[in-house]
Amino acid sequence: MAEKVLMKGNEALAAAAVRAGCRFYFGYPITPQTELAAYMSKVMPKVGGTFLQAESEISAINMLYGAAAAGARAMTSSSSPGISLKGEGISYMAGADLPGVIVNVERGGPGLGSIQPSQQDYWQATRAMGHGDFFMIVYAPNTVQEMADMVFTAFEKADEYLTPVMILADGLLGQMMEPVELPDEIGELPEKPWATNGHKNQREHNIANSLYLQSDELEAKLLERAKRYEAIVEKEQLSEGFMLEDAEIVLVAFGASSRIARSAVVKAREEGIKAGLLRPITLWPFPEKALAETLSTAKAYLSVEMNMGQMVDDVRLVVEGRAPVEHFGRTGGIIPTPDEVLCAIRSLNEKVGE
Amino acid sequence: MNERAHIPEALLDLPNVVVVCGHYGVGKTNFSLNLAYDLADAGRKVTLVDLDIVNPYFRSSDHAAALEGAGVELLCPQSAGTALDAPMLSVAIDSAIEHAQNAENTVCVIDAGGDDVGATALGRYAKAITAEPYAMLYVVNALREQTLEPQEAAALLPEMEFTSHLKATHVVNNTHLMDSTTPDVVARGVAFAREAADLLDLPLLCTAVPYAEAPGKPGVPTEGASKLEQTVNSGAVACENPYFVRILVKKPWDA
Missing domain, CATH: 3.40.50.970 (Thiamin diphosphate (ThDP)-binding fold, Pyr/PP domains)
Structure with a gap:
């Protein structure tokens, strides 16, 4: 190096x-x-x-x-x-x-x-x-x-x-x-x-x-x-987990949007929301095994993408209806802000919270 | 909490038209933005010209609202911020240059695009710029991968001077590694910039030192930035005219 x-x-x-x-x-x-x-x-x-x-x-x-x-x-x-x-x-x-x-x-x-x-x-x-x-x-x-x-x-x-x-x-x-x-x-x-x-x-x-x-x-x-x-x-499945150990709201995001999602997870944790991030590094093969491991603590999933909702399909294929899976995205060249993602985490947390 | 040091006198003493040029990615835009804000702070009437018609990302025009708030006039290509990748320049640029040359206390900072290609647009204004004394700052960064040797940095300037029809007047050292900038990085940058300036037979105007602000706390330096500032000010790094610049060109997740 x-x-x-x-x-x-x-x-x-x-x-x-x-x-x-x-x-x-x-x-x-x-x-x-x-x-x-x-x-x-x-x-x-x-x-x-x-x-x-x-x-x-x-x-x-x-x-x-x-x-x-x-x-x-x-x-x-x-x-x-x-x-x-x-x-x-x-x-x-x-x-x-x-x-x-x-x-x-x-x-x-x-x-x-x-x-x-x-x-x-x-x-x-x-x-x-x-x-x-x-x-x-x-x-x-x-x-x-x-x-x-x-x-x-x-x-x-x-x-x-x-x-x-x-x-x-x-x-x-x-x-x-x-x-x-x-x-x-x-x-x-x-x-x-x-x-x-x-x-x-x-x-x-x-x-x-x-x-x-x-x-x-x-x-x-x-x-x-x-x-x-x-x-x-x-x-060859590759992924990175961030704050997933006890994560109830599991964000899934790759590339640039994973950097934004990570900032949003940190902010959500400051508010007491147990959020975490799974970042697929290989998109094919999709990191099914790592995502399946999050099912033990997850109450809901949020796929954060700079599109109208594409990877969210792969998340749903792994989750198989065992938890709600939602998508948050901006598209057409717009990058979401960490605060926008935080709002999406809050509303999902309210929806699935006790 | 200490406040960020004032802009060095040497930058206040520049002529009223200041052109900022350099290799791609050395940090011209971050430097130009700091210069525009700090000159405005010092009571100057500042126009910032975004003359980058090469690259549509990370440019002065992205800061339009903040610049307006600080009383800095921004002139940018009409297509800036849109999906139109077209080299159209504002007709107001000529008059901004002329106005800065004739009015008191008025400065026009021109942020050029990278390399000889980016400097080409300057050629259009060379006649107006050279009508009066001007400064052209050649920004160098010792850690840009294609110009790691002072000789490599020096070799690029004649190409930019050729396409811009202008002559550089000063070298600006903008060596940094973003958040990971250490006193060693600053010291290495100073040595590099001195050598590049000697090769080009130009004075070294200042050394830009990143002054990272804590997230959501404008004006408050991060712990690292504070330490770096102290080390530079203590004289532990030999560095004339340190210019503590805010990190204004940011990524969306750092904003």
């Missing part, structure tokens, strides 16, 4: 990727993630890597497909509308079992929406990034430090499970400045015997492809991939 420096979230994502061995970045500018691309354009030439501003988001994701197929660690990034354009390519990557890291620094939607932060792409990231039965691991950091650390993890997990991995951030996390210790440069990268990097008549040729001419072969492939998904759900 190096010493602490000051970085924007977007810069930390880029700097950590380079240190994780990423040598290919493809992107197309969009607010509020442009600093990531700008950083890559300055640093990639210095480390012998490639920064390529593609002609569109669609070409950028297909370049990621190509670089991943050839065995490189590669990244693309965008913000919500641009991520939608990448959906087709991400599905193709999942279909060809290709590892790659995709960063979404969310802004308000739908459509062009706004350039202010949002968390309106939760369903897209965890359920519907593209067509076909596929998932990708989704990390939701909430500090600049975690943004740097998560990029490292994202590349590792992508290679381990042969799947695209997403970092889901938002405009506020991308633009804000915090002290960060960048991870050390990675040493050895994993071997990739499946990579399409030239067989030199030494082995059978490798193919990166998502097309199956026989349906039973495709089904067999999907079943094999589902086993990997099962392993991910079993082993």
